[in-house]
Amino acid sequence: MQNVDQFRDEKKVRVVLDELARVLTRDWTLMEICGGQTHSIMRYGLDQLLPRQIELVHGPGCPVCVTPLELIDKALVIAARPEVIFTSFGDMLRVPGSTTDLFQVKAHGGDVRIVYSPLDSLQIAREHPDKQIVFFGIGFETTAPANGMAVYQAAREELKNWSMLVSHVRVPPAMSAILEAPENRVRGFLAAGHVCAVMGYWEYEPLAAKYKVPIVVTGFEPLDLANGILAAVRQLEQGRAEVENAYPRAVRREGNQPAQKIIADVFEVCDRKWRGIGEIPESGWRLREAFRAFDAEHRFQVSDLRVSESPQCISGLILQGRKKPNECAAFGKACTPTRPLGATMVSSEGACAAYYRYGRRIGQ
Amino acid sequence: MTSLKNLESFTCPLPLRDYRNIVMGHGGGGKLSHDLVQHLFAPLFDNPLLAPLNDQAVFAVNGARLAFTTDSFVVKPIFFPGGNIGDLAVNGTVNDLAMSGATPLYVSAAYILEEGFSLDDLTRVTVSLAKAARRAGVQVATGDTKVVEEGHGDGVYINTAGIGLVPEGVNIGAANARPGDAVILSGAIGLHGIAILSQREGLKFDSEIxxxxxxxxxxxxxxxxxxxDIHTLRDPTRGGMASTLNEIAEAARVGIEIEERAIPVPKDVAAACEMLGLDPLYVANEGKLVAFVPSELASAVLEKMQSHPLGREAAIIGRVVAEHPGMVIARTSIGGTRVVDMMVGEQLPRIC
Structure with missing residues (x-):
């Protein structure tokens, strides 16, 4: 833990912030991509310590938040079936579908279980040959290798009673979509360190060149975030727009190649709808034809779903960095973590949940 | 008092209406548990002893002030590193009495056993229960046994109730915390919750937690x-320190400010929390207390605590302020501040 503590040290953070104040000459708006980074910023109160000229807007990097409503409703229907054991990361259980959530399905007798790894879900499948085990395979490039590995293993063992409901998404197309938007204010990115640990950062080089934005690979501890912000601001002040690695203890340019190979073997790129944002071309992964037998959407034909989003929820604007959670009329009133209107209020990586949990100020 | 007529027309109040059924979070000791007690049980049982929502009721009988409490234990697994459901059932209840300053005197033990539960295990649990009662200086004065069909229980559930005697001049309660009070924590947090979780999930650390x-x-x-003149005592069990401090801030209508760096968290607990994405402030404890005492008495109380085996790592972790009543604010390790909210929902296995 000593290792982690040094990245949470007040004096070390202060040195970086002093340097930031020294190089800063004007206002800059940066986006941290990952919801984990947003939470860390709020958890440690880093936003309060930054110079006023720096505005951080919060990006779409919360897998739970961007999983489309249609797919959550499908998950709810599948999870309620008597022959199904539905397995999921804990965060998905409270995400509101059109009318209910997985916790409620569980309370009504559905067999819904939290797992820490997709491989635990496979183990449940081996132990319950008479049941259909479904794993909710969501996430960015970070969870894709382990989920891909689970599919690969299931195929090798010829497990007939295991399938995955897939909603994988990719970061770079989402960054393009944000930069293409006419109202975009983002001048630089803190790229998600753990995504880059898997994929490397070569994918971002064409983006930095095309859109003339600095992209700094950034970690999750307060000192990492301070360093990432300093690197992005330094580039902006010097008129540079490069991909820079401020998280070298975890990330190399080429990334984790065996992990990339598993992803490439099991998944293929597809267009994907993002909750609150809409369809983004080439922004998702689906199972390749060879593994289609393990696709829960094929195994359980769920149709005739009518989805309805809360009309009050502005999570789409929040996920694109166009609004802050506390600019939403429902924030903290009609929408709280116990009564979420949208996924951004639920997930441990959701921006609204971070604002609610750590950032409510006196009088709010 | 609620009249009988009112009771008959009682409908489920908001915010409980968001849930048509009980979910696990209603037993988690956080926001949902709190809502259930505050909006359903407290108004229906409506009486001045229950109203402060302390962990025990204190009342006078023939001049003696008695403390009375009850607690049910459904921990899974039944056996865990450092104890089992038997000693937990005694310690949980005598601690609820002790948090009023009472000397625990008698406890009850009511078992709900599942058909098929091993007699050897029942014996082990009961030996622990008896030993814990002896250690705490209480007698198990009454009890009950029920058996339910296989599949309708998890081996064994235990309910205990306890009675204790409150010394004269002692008036301890959540509502008594005052601006200026020092907040003292008796030791390192997170051990019970992580011990249960690591046993249940098969997690391994350098040394057993x-x-x-x-x-x-x-x-x-x-x-x-x-x-x-101790104002408030609480043992931060389910929902952890964060939920306990929020309950006190709300009951006393005061603000609480804590210094995160001052809170002792064992290395292995911190590592497990990192790995599982948990905040130690929300993890359960079963042998810790937080005390709110006037600041001028804080160092003397602290010194006394540190000389006791269960208070060796005691530390002053914060103070009570008049600002932001009902809210707990933490100063973080990098010098920022954040709100420490009550735990929402429940994502952990049952822990007590």
Whole structure:
């Protein structure tokens, strides 16, 4: 833990912030991509310590938040079936579908279980040959290798009673979509360190060149975030727009190649709808034809779903960095973590949940 | 008092209406549990002893002030590093008594056993229960046994109730915390919750994390020797420190400010929390207390606590302020601040 503590040290953070104040000459708006980074910023109160000229807007990097409503409703229907054991990361259980959530399905007798790894879900499948085990395979490039590995293993063992409901998404197309938007204010990115640990950062080089934005690979501890912000601001002040690695203890340019190979073997790129944002071309992964037998959407034909989003929820604007959670009329009133209107209020990586949990100020 | 007519027309109040059924979070000790008690049970049972929502009721009988409490234990797994459901059932209840300053006297033990549960295991649990009662200086004065069909219970559930005697001049309650009070924590947090979780999930660490399950009355008695003017005592069990501090801030209508760096968190607990994405402030304890004492008495109380085996790592972790009533604010390790909210929902296995 000593290792982690040094990245949470007040004096070390202060040195970086002093340097930031020294190089800063004007206002800059940066986006941290990952919801984990947003939470860390709020958890440690880093936003309060930054110079006023720096505005951080919060990006779409919360897998739970961007999983489309249609797919959550499908998950709810599948999870309620008597022959199904539905397995999921804990965060998905409270995400509101059109009318209910997985916790409620569980309370009504559905067999819904939290797992820490997709491989635990496979183990449940081996132990319950008479049941259909479904794993909710969501996430960015970070969870894709382990989920891909689970599919690969299931195929090798010829497990007939295991399938995955897939909603994988990719970061770079989402960054393009944000930069293409006419109202975009983002001048630089803190790229998600753990995504880059898997994929490397070569994918971002064409983006930095095309859109003339600095992209700094950034970690999750307060000192990492301070360093990432300093690197992005330094580039902006010097008129540079490069991909820079401020998280070298975890990330190399080429990334984790065996992990990339598993992803490439099991998944293929597809267009994907993002909750609150809409369809983004080439922004998702689906199972390749060879593994289609393990696709829960094929195994359980769920149709005739009518989805309805809360009309009050502005999570789409929040996920694109166009609004802050506390600019939403429902924030903290009609929408709280116990009564979420949208996924951004639920997930441990959701921006609204971070604002609610750590950032409510006196009088709010 | 609620009239009978009102009781008959009682409908489920908001915010409970968001849930048509009980979900696990209603038993998690956080926001949902709190809502259930505050909006359903408290208004229906409506009486001045229950109203402060302390962990125990204190009342006078023939001049003696008695403390009375009850608690049910459904921990899974039944056996865990550092204890089992038997000693937990005694310690949980005597600690609830001790948090009023009471000397625990008698407890009850009611078992709900599942058909098929091993008699050997029942014996082990009961031996632990008996030993824990002896250690805490209480007699198991009454009890009950019920058996339910296989599949309708998890081996064994235990309910205990307890009665204790509150010394004269002692008036401890959540509502008594006052601006200026120092907040003292008796030791490292997170051990019980992580011991249970690591056992249940098969997680391995450098050394085994052992539950802190222990009776706290003796520590409280030592503290009361220094002063009877202890304002508030609570043992932060389910929902952890964060939920306990929020309950106190709300009951006393005061603000609480804590210094995150001052809170002792064992290395292995911190590592497990990192890995599982948990905040130690929300993890359960079974042998720790937080005390709110007037600041001028804080160092004397602290010193006394540190001389007791269960308070060796005691530390002043914060203070009570008049600002932001009902809210707990933490100063973070990098010098920022954040709100420490009550736990929402439940994502952990049952822990007590």
């Amino acid at each position: 052992v539950s802190d399950c222990a009776p706290l009355y003796d520590l409280v008695a030592q503290m009361l020797q220094v002063t009877r």
